[in-house]
Amino acid sequence: MxxxxxxxxxxxxxxxxxxxxxxxxxxxxxxxxxxxxxxxxxxxxxxxxxxxxxLFGGQEDLLRTFTDAIAAAPDSATPIAAIAAGVEAAGAVFRLDRRELVLQRQAVIASNDDLRERETLKSATLTATIAGALRERGVTEPVAGLAAEFGNLAFRTTFARWVSPGNQREFTELARETVGELRAATAALG
Structure with a gap:
């Protein structure tokens, strides 16, 4: 080539x-x-x-996908609804045809302390990016920060389900399900 x-x-x-x-x-x-x-x-x-x-350079695409989807959510959307749009939009990055590559990437990261640390840093960057996108929509603190943590949890949970052995479901479908479960869990908190 x-x-x-x-x-x-x-x-x-x-x-x-x-x-x-x-x-x-x-x-x-x-x-x-x-x-x-x-x-x-x-x-x-x-x-x-x-x-x-x-291994980590593609995160800009993920961050842009999140922020674009949050920004494009209707003005009437709650912070959680805007975040749900972002998590679902991540399905454009995590397509089933790239799943094997992602699984290999995750195995390499899991085998190295420095790479796991880098993954944690990238996760924190995602949370900060989500919070910034929400603040751009006029969401104030502490709601923006709390909602961003919710968004990161929703993303990480969806991702873990997507890479789990035997999964054949689309990321977007799993995202909808995960956000619904997390919404129910937060409601149960009182």
Whole structure:
């Protein structure tokens, strides 16, 4: 495959995952990932800052998907309804045809302390992004912060269900179900 071929980012992810699964995250270099993807090391660094970001670099798409959906929710939407729109919209990022890649990614992350720490940081970034999107809609504190935590929990729970063994359901369907369950749980809190 030539260096000029499109989808360099996806090629880097696939190449990295193949190598990480084969040899372990710590035993793979940037040069090896680039070579496996049919790219130069210089091209690698045009797309990501380091080999860790090969696994996490797509978060911008997820954050944008969330914020766009929250912003597009009707003015009458409650904070939870706006967040539900964001969690459901994440289905555009987590499609069934990419599930195997996501499962490989999760296995690599689970096997490395530094990557698990990075995943936690990315989760905190999602919460902050949701809170910011809600504040843009005029939601004040502490409601924006609490609702953002709800949104992150809804996303993480949906994601865990989506990657669970044997799942064949779409992310969006699971998101609707999860948000409904969490709404019921919050109502039970009194």
């Amino acid at each position: 030539g260096r000029w071929e499109p989808n360099a980012r996806d090629r880097l992810l696939r190449a990295a995952l193949e190598l990480f699964v084969d040899r372990g995250y710590e035993n793979v270099t940037v040069a090896e990932i680039a070579a496996r993807a049919g790219l130069t090391k210089r091209t690698f660094f045009r797309h990501v800052t380091d080999k860790r970001e090969v």
